[in-house]
Amino acid sequence: MPTTSIHGTPDYAELDALGLDPSEVVYFSSNINPYGPPPSVVEAVQAEISRSFLARYPDSRSQRLRERIGAYHGLPPGAVLVGNGTADLIWLLAHAYGNNRNAAILSPTFSEYADGVIMAGGHPVYFPLPGWQRIYDPSASRRRVGAAGGFGNRFAPAGTTVEQTRKALEAAAPWLVFICNPNNPTGEYLTPGELRYLWEGAPDALWIVDEAYAEFTEDPWSAAQWVLSATNGRPARGPGWIVLRSMTKDFSLGGLRLGYLLAAPSTIERLQDVQPPWSVNGVAQLAGLVALDELTWREETTARLREETRALQAGLRACGYAPLPTSVSYFLLPVGNAQAMRDRLVAERMFVRDCTSFGLPDHIRIASRPPEENARLLEVMAEFARLPGGGF
Numbered sequence: 001m002p003t004t005s006i007h008g009t010p011d012y013a014e015l016d017a018l019g020l021d022p023s024e025v026v027y028f029s030s031n032i033n034p035y036g037p038p039p040s041v042v043e044a045v046q047a048e049i050s051r052s053f054l055a056r057y058p059d060s061r062s063q064r065l066r067e068r069i070g071a072y073h074g075l076p077p078g079a080v081l082v083g084n085g086t087a088d089l090i091w092l093l094a095h096a097y098g099n100n101r102n103a104a105i106l107s108p109t110f111s112e113y114a115d116g117v118i119m120a121g122g123h124p125v126y127f128p129l130p131g132w133q134r135i136y137d138p139s140a141s142r143r144r145v146g147a148a149g150g151f152g153n154r155f156a157p158a159g160t161t162v163e164q165t166r167k168a169l170e171a172a173a174p175w176l177v178f179i180c181n182p183n184n185p186t187g188e189y190l191t192p193g194e195l196r197y198l199w200e201g202a203p204d205a206l207w208i209v210d211e212a213y214a215e216f217t218e219d220p221w222s223a224a225q226w227v228l229s230a231t232n233g234r235p236a237r238g239p240g241w242i243v244l245r246s247m248t249k250d251f252s253l254g255g256l257r258l259g260y261l262l263a264a265p266s267t268i269e270r271l272q273d274v275q276p277p278w279s280v281n282g283v284a285q286l287a288g289l290v291a292l293d294e295l296t297w298r299e300e301t302t303a304r305l306r307e308e309t310r311a312l313q314a315g316l317r318a319c320g321y322a323p324l325p326t327s328v329s330y331f332l333l334p335v336g337n338a339q340a341m342r343d344r345l346v347a348e349r350m351f352v353r354d355c356t357s358f359g360l361p362d363h364i365r366i367a368s369r370p371p372e373e374n375a376r377l378l379e380v381m382a383e384f385a386r387l388p389g390g391g392f
Helices: 012-018 039-048 051-055 063-073 086-097 112-119 138-143 162-172 192-199 265-274 282-291 295-318 338-346 371-385
Strands: 080-083 102-107 123-128 132-136 153-157 176-180 206-210 240-246 259-262 330-334 363-367
Touching: 039 282, 063 080, 063 259, 063 282, 080 086, 080 265, 086 112, 086 206, 086 240, 086 259, 086 265, 102 112, 102 162, 112 123, 112 176, 123 132, 123 162, 162 192, 295 330, 295 371, 338 363, 338 371
Parallel strands: 102 123, 102 176, 176 206, 206 240
Antiparallel strands: 080 259, 132 153, 240 259, 330 363
16 A cells, blocks of 8 residues: 655655756755754764775664663663654554554644554544644545545644543544644644643553654653653553654754654564664764754754744735744645645745645645745745735
């Protein structure tokens, strides 16, 4: 069965068809740190590359990197598993735990959760995130909107409460729960209290919390605090918690792919048994080690991005658009027809994320870029808004 996932990363076949070089296009569709990688990472990789380095097999368990990541989170190395990006780890988790099981997916969200579960023989069940509602749309199934929304599903902003989502989880009693926090593509960020409250609706499930974008928020926190310890003074029930983190996003290592997960050592051992050997190449491991010395750089650049996001949203509002609130450096923008807006911007050599595959065919997702690039996007969007019928 083919996957339905669509991503905001460059589609090189599309660029070739348009006669464009990747360097000619501005990617508002790709929500990684546009100021990276840190210079020290590039310098370290350049200094280390040699014939012998490239010929040598990497550490198949990424032990040094696991030690550094564990120390960062206050966990032992045995609670860390490194992978070829978080998508690689999502599929690993789905195949380890998803076969013939129901997996609750709080949506609209990243499509790889559902795709991984489906490919592993499991059954994704979609629940609206607080603040959203699920709408059945028969025409959506014919358009093959993608696994993120589920065939035939659409989503829209609504007044769904944390309590309603919890009750829905309680009634469904899923074996797995996937939640992205902060969420992609909507940008909401649940507090520790809200996430704990949801967990109490399905405490016997294995909770997989994707925190790929946590470090883009103003006040990041991590469910890693619950991986090995009691939850708010009470012992965790069921399989517990798995936390996903991406170094691809905040350190801008998209060309290398690097992510990790945090879990109980017994869970890590099980996953190591099914993880392909040498999943993480030597260059990525080196880059990860050096990046962990650049936490100040990350804090400064993500703070800058939040400021630029606020300015970009204000500029769009001045043009007549209505960007949705966000806690990170990307946000949703209602435009009426997402595919049409994306195509119009492609003609201007700017890519945004058509959110149809999320079950949001009337929204695009925009990730902030440096000021001069944001200014160009605002200029074009203002021109669209002045056209007959507007650009939204």
